[in-house]
Amino acid sequence: MGDREVDQQLVERAQRGDKHAFELLVSKYQRKLGRLLSRFIRDPAEVEDVAQEAFIKAYRALPSFRGDSAFYTWLYRIGINTAKNYLVAMGRRAPTTTEFDSEEAENFEDGDQLRDLNTPEAELMTRQIAATVNQTMEELPEELRTAITLREIEGMSYEDIANVMNCPIGTVRSRIFRARETIADRLRPLLDTSKDKRW
Amino acid sequence: MERISAFMDGELEDHDAAAQVRRLKEDPELRAAWETYHLVGDAMRGEAGYPSGLAARISAKLAAEPTVLAPSPRMHSRNVRRVALSAAASIGGVALVAWLALFDNPFVPQQNLAVNQAPMGTQTQLAATPANGSVNDYLLAHQQFSPSTAMQGVASYVRTVSGQNPEQR
Amino acid sequence: MARPALLFPALFGLGFGAGVALADPLQESEALAMLQKIADAARQLNYAGTFVYQHGDQVQTSRIVHFADASGEYEKLETLDGPRREIIRNNDEVTCYYLDAKIMRSEKRVARRSFPALLPDQLSALTTYYQIRKGDSERIAGFDSQALVLEPRDGMRYGHKFWAEANSGLLLKARMVNERHNVVEQFSFTQLAIGSGISREMVKPSFSVSFPEWRVDRFAHNLTSNVESGWAVKNFPAGFRKIMEMRRSKLGNSIPVTHMVYSDGLAAVSVFIEPMANRTRINEGLSHQGAINIYTRTINDQVVTVLGEAPASTVMQIANSVSFHGK
Numbered sequence: 001m002g003d004r005e006v007d008q009q010l011v012e013r014a015q016r017g018d019k020h021a022f023e024l025l026v027s028k029y030q031r032k033l034g035r036l037l038s039r040f041i042r043d044p045a046e047v048e049d050v051a052q053e054a055f056i057k058a059y060r061a062l063p064s065f066r067g068d069s070a071f072y073t074w075l076y077r078i079g080i081n082t083a084k085n086y087l088v089a090m091g092r093r094a095p096t097t098t099e100f101d102s103e104e105a106e107n108f109e110d111g112d113q114l115r116d117l118n119t120p121e122a123e124l125m126t127r128q129i130a131a132t133v134n135q136t137m138e139e140l141p142e143e144l145r146t147a148i149t150l151r152e153i154e155g156m157s158y159e160d161i162a163n164v165m166n167c168p169i170g171t172v173r174s175r176i177f178r179a180r181e182t183i184a185d186r187l188r189p190l191l192d193t194s195k196d197k198r199w
Numbered sequence: 200m201e202r203i204s205a206f207m208d209g210e211l212e213d214h215d216a217a218a219q220v221r222r223l224k225e226d227p228e229l230r231a232a233w234e235t236y237h238l239v240g241d242a243m244r245g246e247a248g249y250p251s252g253l254a255a256r257i258s259a260k261l262a263a264e265p266t267v268l269a270p271s272p273r274m275h276s277r278n279v280r281r282v283a284l285s286a287a288a289s290i291g292g293v294a295l296v297a298w299l300a301l302f303d304n305p306f307v308p309q310q311n312l313a314v315n316q317a318p319m320g321t322q323t324q325l326a327a328t329p330a331n332g333s334v335n336d337y338l339l340a341h342q343q344f345s346p347s348t349a350m351q352g353v354a355s356y357v358r359t360v361s362g363q364n365p366e367q368r
Numbered sequence: 369m370a371r372p373a374l375l376f377p378a379l380f381g382l383g384f385g386a387g388v389a390l391a392d393p394l395q396e397s398e399a400l401a402m403l404q405k406i407a408d409a410a411r412q413l414n415y416a417g418t419f420v421y422q423h424g425d426q427v428q429t430s431r432i433v434h435f436a437d438a439s440g441e442y443e444k445l446e447t448l449d450g451p452r453r454e455i456i457r458n459n460d461e462v463t464c465y466y467l468d469a470k471i472m473r474s475e476k477r478v479a480r481r482s483f484p485a486l487l488p489d490q491l492s493a494l495t496t497y498y499q500i501r502k503g504d505s506e507r508i509a510g511f512d513s514q515a516l517v518l519e520p521r522d523g524m525r526y527g528h529k530f531w532a533e534a535n536s537g538l539l540l541k542a543r544m545v546n547e548r549h550n551v552v553e554q555f556s557f558t559q560l561a562i563g564s565g566i567s568r569e570m571v572k573p574s575f576s577v578s579f580p581e582w583r584v585d586r587f588a589h590n591l592t593s594n595v596e597s598g599w600a601v602k603n604f605p606a607g608f609r610k611i612m613e614m615r616r617s618k619l620g621n622s623i624p625v626t627h628m629v630y631s632d633g634l635a636a637v638s639v640f641i642e643p644m645a646n647r648t649r650i651n652e653g654l655s656h657q658g659a660i661n662i663y664t665r666t667i668n669d670q671v672v673t674v675l676g677e678a679p680a681s682t683v684m685q686i687a688n689s690v691s692f693h694g695k
Contacts, residue, residue: 031241146469150471357421359660
């Protein structure tokens with residue numbers, strides 16, 4: 001799928017000395033990795049520390065990444081190991097299982113609980129972002145909303161979307177872009193006030 | 200900006216994609232768009248999180264890191280597309296299984312079970328979900344004949360709808 | 369949706385390890401009876417529950433309801449995390465609803481006496497290719513269960529372990545492992561009610577489908593089964609045999625697809641062959657959807673796609689030996 005090819009290209013550029021390419025990957029996966037780590041580490045500040053360490057470790061380990069697996073799969077493993085080592089170093093019990101069974105799945109926190117662990121400001125921000133995105137989605141023209149839903153939720157390629165929506169691929173590309181830009185536009189004021197600096 | 204949108208979906212030709220990476224490096228506005236567009240996708244999937252200084256902090260740390268240089272990757276970016284095994288390689292069916300057996304992780308995401316070098320030197324890559332319209336139809340059509348459906352009923356169809364495009368999540 | 373539930377590697381796939389005394393293999397008739405009981409329970413009982421499906425580092429929680437009465441069999445599968453999807457079965461027809469995207473895909477199954485029965489003559493060969501034995505009893509979702517282990521005798525198929533509810537035989541948990549005893553996929557009920565409190569209402573879709581809001585994708589619009597398509601698989605793995613061959617066409621598309629199914633009684637592999645002109649994007653090579661391996665290749669102007677819950681090498685071997693011997 002297209003996603004994997006993007007990651008592969010960015011990884012290869014990073015392996016050839018382009019740090020910015022790696023930063024793009026950080027930008028893409030920071031939230032996902034954060035969610036993963038917060039299943040083991042409660043304190044959001046610590047989650048950030050461990051996430052940072054995991055990304056740096058991943059950067060240093062880049063020469064050994066050969067594309068056998070997807071980049072995120074590899075990053076995910078580094079994340080798990082970093083979290084585990086962190087917990088052990090802190091003297092906390094690292095969760096252990098010798099065999100997966102259904103009970104384990106229930107012990108994992110539902111993603112929604114993540115909000116309770118944030119600072120009030122961060123939690124408010126998360127809610128505002130979600131609300132803004134939802135609101136904007138509802139106001140989008142139907143074909144833009146469908147296109148971006150098929151892409152982001154259903155993970156379909158432009159070609160498959162073109163088939164389903166019965167339109168040229170170029171139209172799909174433009175619809176997805178316009179949907180993204182519209183939502184991004186509404187988000188920008190929110191993000192500007194929260195970020196001290198852009199990178 | 201539209202190119203960045205297409206690029207992040209992996210829908211640009213290789214040469215075009217390479218150009219985008221360069222543009223992203225040079226233009227902060229484009230980088231901000233990359234970040235925001237990904238936030239949009241995450242928010243749609245209920246993973247909004249919150250903007251932390253994480254990316255910026257990592258950026259700063261990276262600047263201090265010695266630049267990593269890897270030897271030329273075994274796979275050129277051109278070859279990220281999957282390459283079919285040659286007919287000769289198919290005789291090495293047993294060798295293939297033996298190769299897979301070298302990956303010693305007990306519970307391994309299937310993406311890791313990649314064949315990096317098939318016998319005869321051709322390359323095959325186990326990619327993530329196909330997300331191809333026809334293949335989805337095939338998966339659905341196949342499931343009715345699977346003995347697992349006889350034993351579990353429609354519950355076995357969870358295979359066809361689970362984890363599609365796992366990297367999105 | 370991708371909740372990585374497994375933190376540390378599983379040490380045992382099927383539950384074998386050094387020091388575990390291996391039980392005597394089951395008599396073939398007893399093994400077949402257990403499997404048939406599982407299949408009968410799935411068809412005949414009314415039940416509703418929540419289960420967890422796991423493959424690789426993905427965990428998917430879903431709800432399943434099964435209801436059967438004189439008028440037929442009805443089922444509903446509903447994903448509880450990630451993208452909202454529902455699969456509704458109404459006797460012969462299975463429809464998959466992608467709620468967020470408002471797409472529905474439906475599939476009419478080939479009319480048969482019962483929704484896929486385990487084929488008795490398939491099962492009789494089972495012990496040739498699998499060593500079958502009982503496993504320990506376990507409590508799952510509040511029920512006592514009996515385990516059945518099927519260990520493959522070669523690398524062309526996956527190993528299976530089934531836990532069936534002690535009384536009714538309903539499948540409570542199932543696990544598929546590869547040659548290295550890595551768990552490829554696992555299905556397990558976490559909550560289950562059998563028999564009472566299940567109604568027809570519970571198997572209806574949770575939403576209303578109003579066209580033209582919804583896009584419909586119908587495969588197998590015209591089904592012709594038991595055809596001689598002229599295609600054959602020259603070299604399929606031992607124990608597999610062809611159980612179905614048919615032609616099917618997509619709504620709005622007149623060129624039919626040839627669909628053949630090979631099975632060893634426990635695993636099935638489908639072979640789809642269609643003209644390249646039918647497909648706009650062909651991803652050749654190996655990929656997968658969960659535990660299902662998929663291999664695509666082209667022969668002249670035809671695309672061959674082979675997929676099934678079998679190791680990649682099996683899927684590839686079948687694909688690479690597909691040939692046309694004319695009509």
